[in-house]
Amino acid sequence: MRDRFIQxxxxxxxxxPRVMLITGDLGFAVLDEYRRRFPRQFIxxxxxxxxxxxxxxxxxxxxxxxxxYSIGNFPTLRALEMIRNDAAxxxxxxxxxxxxxGFSYGALGISHHATEDLAIMRSLPGVTCVSPTSLGExxxxxxxxxxxxxxxxxxxxxxxxxxxxxxxxxxxxxPRVLRRGHDVALIVTGGIxxxxxxxxxxLERVGISASIYAVHTIKPVEPGRLxxxxxxxxxxxxxxxxxxxxxxxGLVLETLADAGTCFGKFLRIGLxxxxxxxxxxxxxxxxxxDMDAASIVRxxxxxxxx
Amino acid sequence: MNTQELAxxxxxxxxxxxSRGGSSHIAAAFSIADILAVLYGGGVMRYDxxxxxxxxxxxxxxxxxxxxxAVYATLAELGFFPTEELEKxxxxxxxxxxxxxxxxxxxxxxxxxxxxxxxxxxxxxxKALQLAGNPxxxxxxxxxxxxxxxxxxxxxxxxxxxxxxxxxxxxxYNKIQSLAPVAETLQLEPFRAKWESFNWSVREVNxxxxxxxxxxxTNLPExxxxxxxxxxxxxxxxxxxxxxNAVLWHYRTARGEEFDRALAELERT
Numbered sequence: 001m002r003d004r005f006i007q008x009x010x011x012x013x014x015x016x017p018r019v020m021l022i023t024g025d026l027g028f029a030v031l032d033e034y035r036r037r038f039p040r041q042f043i044x045x046x047x048x049x050x051x052x053x054x055x056x057x058x059x060x061x062x063x064x065x066x067x068x069y070s071i072g073n074f075p076t077l078r079a080l081e082m083i084r085n086d087a088a089x090x091x092x093x094x095x096x097x098x099x100x101x102g103f104s105y106g107a108l109g110i111s112h113h114a115t116e117d118l119a120i121m122r123s124l125p126g127v128t129c130v131s132p133t134s135l136g137e138x139x140x141x142x143x144x145x146x147x148x149x150x151x152x153x154x155x156x157x158x159x160x161x162x163x164x165x166x167x168x169x170x171x172x173x174x175p176r177v178l179r180r181g182h183d184v185a186l187i188v189t190g191g192i193x194x195x196x197x198x199x200x201x202x203l204e205r206v207g208i209s210a211s212i213y214a215v216h217t218i219k220p221v222e223p224g225r226l227x228x229x230x231x232x233x234x235x236x237x238x239x240x241x242x243x244x245x246x247x248x249x250g251l252v253l254e255t256l257a258d259a260g261t262c263f264g265k266f267l268r269i270g271l272x273x274x275x276x277x278x279x280x281x282x283x284x285x286x287x288x289x290d291m292d293a294a295s296i297v298r299x300x301x302x303x304x305x306x
Numbered sequence: 307m308n309t310q311e312l313a314x315x316x317x318x319x320x321x322x323x324x325s326r327g328g329s330s331h332i333a334a335a336f337s338i339a340d341i342l343a344v345l346y347g348g349g350v351m352r353y354d355x356x357x358x359x360x361x362x363x364x365x366x367x368x369x370x371x372x373x374x375x376a377v378y379a380t381l382a383e384l385g386f387f388p389t390e391e392l393e394k395x396x397x398x399x400x401x402x403x404x405x406x407x408x409x410x411x412x413x414x415x416x417x418x419x420x421x422x423x424x425x426x427x428x429x430x431x432x433k434a435l436q437l438a439g440n441p442x443x444x445x446x447x448x449x450x451x452x453x454x455x456x457x458x459x460x461x462x463x464x465x466x467x468x469x470x471x472x473x474x475x476x477x478x479y480n481k482i483q484s485l486a487p488v489a490e491t492l493q494l495e496p497f498r499a500k501w502e503s504f505n506w507s508v509r510e511v512n513x514x515x516x517x518x519x520x521x522x523x524t525n526l527p528e529x530x531x532x533x534x535x536x537x538x539x540x541x542x543x544x545x546x547x548x549x550x551n552a553v554l555w556h557y558r559t560a561r562g563e564e565f566d567r568a569l570a571e572l573e574r575t
Contacts, residue, residue: 046464046467048464054429055426058429059415089417
């Protein structure tokens with residue numbers, strides 16, 4: 001997802017001299033082509049994410065569209081108050097890009113796991129939050145946030161997600177229906193879509209028909225598709241490589257409650273109030289924390305039988 | 307209006323504003339009244355109060371947002387909005403929050419209040435102006451206690467690395483912070499040497515001496531390619547004898563007899 005983001009950004013920068021990329025001293029090799037082609041639109045702010053965000057705000061207030069770039073929680077939680085008070089409150093065109101959503105950085109450890117960022121970022125007024133589920137969505141999301149006024153957050157996963165074609169156009173804020181079934185709706189954000197697709201295939205084999213809703217935009221969200229999912233399935237399962245508190249699961253429940261929609265059985269799959277302190281790869285951690293394809297199948301079956 | 311008269315009016319406005327609104331930070335606002343008077347009224351900054359967003363204006367950021375009352379008063383006196391508006395300071399439904407706010411207030415570039423934000427944003431503005439070849443300058447007014455924040459030093463590193471000689475930081479060095487003197491809280495000295503070691507040009511000045519302030523804030527940059535910091539030695543609560551150098555007046559609101567005494571002292575100046 002990271003490489004796709006940079007490729008897309010290069011296409012945008014070619015046509016728009018206002019766009020700047022500021023990195024917090026990360027992106028070894030990845031940013032080489034960008035730096036070579038657009039030296040005047042590139043800044044390495046050093047290992048100083050708070051100042052990176054402040055500088056980005058200042059430049060944005062002077063007319064630039066500024067992408068800040070770092071990994072994990074560094075461009076978000078580390079600089080949270082700068083995103084809130086400066087970028088978001090002033091409606092500045094600062095686009096916060098975090099590479100490594102969820103367990104992307106696997107065995108590097110807890111400091112590098114971004115597992116609360118969606119909940120925290122989506123609580124900030126005026127901040128558009130995007131968490132693509134596939135490479136195609138990375139391209140679309142990058143273009144979309146470059147055009148969206150104000151502060152935005154783009155969360156990129158190491159898992160590139162399945163890159164199958166879809167008939168549905170990308171519209172910021174509108175979940176996409178990737179597969180239509182009738183028993184359970186699997187509602188997902190981020191690259192963990194790859195596990196959800198495998199889970200849906202397996203559920204199909206055991207006679208359970210699953211829909212897949214890709215919630216690439218966490219904020220804002222049009223309620224229509226989620227309401228439709230609730231009305232047409234007897235169970236809803238949200239899947240996120242993130243805490244279940246305040247993230248996608250919370251978002252779906254809030255949206256349905258606000259819309260006055262009745263729904264059937266409901267399960268939030270994600271981290272349940274714990275730190276991911278086990279050491280292991282992204283795949284290993286997904287299994288450990290019961291959110292890999294097999295776990296999604298097992299937990300969905302249990303939900304339907306409950 | 308000369309700068310002495312402007313500073314006097316600003317202090318009197320601030321006394322009325324904080325008293326009416328029941329707000330705090332009067333001493334922090336008095337501390338910077340002379341700096342603001344010289345910046346805005348002494349021909350240092352280029353601006354047009356009828357065109358607050360003029361592209362070539364010098365930008366001013368109050369990073370010590372708690373002294374917002376002094377900025378509102380200065381802007382009103384210089385015609386950015388009517389002085390009568392100041393009566394709404396800190397009131398329900400007002401646009402004038404205790405910490406300086408840009409929303410609906412002409413002339414305020416940045417809302418602040420959480421310390422350590424203004425310099426970094428000013429640095430970003432200075433970088434953008436440098437890239438655009440715009441000759442405008444950025445003036446950022448900081449407090450001394452604010453220099454406890456790590457972000458000040460992140461911004462200081464960035465500014466010198468990018469040779470932002472269109473950036474001027476002014477430090478209101480009144481040597482008293484929220485609970486106690488700076489020296490008893492987190493020692494900043496050797497302060498000048500810290501900035502010099504960060505590769506900034508440093509000027510030190512009596513922050514209440516208008517001629518000295520005007521000299522320190524003009525003919526900048528001191529060295530091409532270097533940002534400048536003006537360390538302004540000030541007296542917290544300057545202008546009212548019983549507020550000067552007293553930690554209490556970071557928070558206290560002048561009312562009744564205290565208000566009358568303060569007003570009498572300010573009007574005598």
